[in-house]
Amino acid sequence: xxxxxxxxxxxxxxxxxxxxxxxxxxxxxxxxxxxxxxxxxxxxxxxxxxxxxxxxxxxxxxxxxxxxxxxxxxxxxxxxxxxxxxxxxxxxxxxxxxxxxxxxxxxxxxxxxxxxxxxxxxxxxxxxxxxxxxxxxxxx
Amino acid sequence: xxxxxxxxxxxxxxxxxxxxxxxxxxxxxxxxxxxxxxxxxxxxxxxxxxxxxxxxxxxxxxxxxxxxxxxxxxxxxxxxxxxxxxxxxxxxxxxxxxxxxxxxxxxxxxxxxxxxxxxxxxxxxxxxxxxxx
Numbered sequence: 001x002x003x004x005x006x007x008x009x010x011x012x013x014x015x016x017x018x019x020x021x022x023x024x025x026x027x028x029x030x031x032x033x034x035x036x037x038x039x040x041x042x043x044x045x046x047x048x049x050x051x052x053x054x055x056x057x058x059x060x061x062x063x064x065x066x067x068x069x070x071x072x073x074x075x076x077x078x079x080x081x082x083x084x085x086x087x088x089x090x091x092x093x094x095x096x097x098x099x100x101x102x103x104x105x106x107x108x109x110x111x112x113x114x115x116x117x118x119x120x121x122x123x124x125x126x127x128x129x130x131x132x133x134x135x136x137x138x139x140x
Numbered sequence: 141x142x143x144x145x146x147x148x149x150x151x152x153x154x155x156x157x158x159x160x161x162x163x164x165x166x167x168x169x170x171x172x173x174x175x176x177x178x179x180x181x182x183x184x185x186x187x188x189x190x191x192x193x194x195x196x197x198x199x200x201x202x203x204x205x206x207x208x209x210x211x212x213x214x215x216x217x218x219x220x221x222x223x224x225x226x227x228x229x230x231x232x233x234x235x236x237x238x239x240x241x242x243x244x245x246x247x248x249x250x251x252x253x254x255x256x257x258x259x260x261x262x263x264x265x266x267x268x269x270x271x272x273x
Contacts (some may be wrong), residue, residue, distance in 0.1 A: 038229060041222070041225045041226075041229075042226070042229070044218075044222060045222050045225075045226055048215075048218050048219055048222055048251075048254060049250075049254055051214075051215065051218075051258060052215075052254040052255075052257055052258040052261075055215075055257070055258040055259075055261035055262050055265075056257060056258070056261045058195070058198060058199065058202070058261060058262075058265055059260075059261035059262075059264045059265050061195075062195040062196075065195045065198070066194075066195065069194075085184070088180055088184060092176075092177060092180060092181075095173050095176075095177070096177070098173070099170065099173060099174070102170060130184060130188065133188060134188055134191065137188065137192070138192055139188050139189075139191035139192050140191065
């Protein structure tokens with residue numbers, strides 16, 4: 001097929017417009033939760049690998065398990081586990097929003113904004129609750 | 141296209157269209173999501189219980205099928221879900237054909253590899269007799 005320029009060659013003078021991307025959108029809460037769903041999903045990928053490491057250490061015997069748990073119990077380990085807890089609860093709450101959307105519910109902008117805030121609040125509250133429980137029961 | 145000019149639209153579509161696998165990922169992602177909703181709540185609760193137990197207590201805990209079964213399901217459903225999710229992200233952001241194929245392969249290998257490793261580790265402890273593991 002011969003190349004035909006519909007605009008009569010104007011595209012050679014001026015680059016074609018690109019589709020809008022992150023930098024031109026006004027930030028809003030549903031956008032934040034959408035991005036966080038991907039970010040926390042990637043975090044849970046790492047979490048799966050940490051769980052695998054735990055299982056391998058356990059299967060390798062008491063010494064390997066003790067050193068692996070020592071690693072998880074270190075300040076950096078606790079920071080990672082704390083982040084992982086946020087990932088679990090945010091991805092879980094936001095996943096429920098996705099399941100609701102899949103059956104056609106919750107698309108009204110007001111509803112979507114509200115459930116976004118609820119998902120964020122749940123993630124923070126559940127993470128604090130779990131770590132408070134861990135501190136109280138001596139798990140940490 | 142000239143050689144196909146005499147074929148009917150239906151004839152052209154047959155064998156050239158969907159491989160009928162497109163919806164599999166969609167349903168699988170949702171089914172595993174519902175399973176993980178319960179399995180992860182159980183997992184977080186179990187992690188709280190196991191953290192102070194040490195090796196002997198944890199190994200003893202895992203010898204019960206009521207604990208080993210949900211843990212194996214968590215690992216399987218988790219890596220299944222993670223693999224599809226990461227594949228979607230790779231397909232969205234990686235466009236160079238070779239890098240994309242390599243990334244997708246690496247994603248699959250890591251997920252299946254880690255899942256098998258984790259499940260076998262869990263089972264080897266679950267099937268061990270106390271004091272031997």
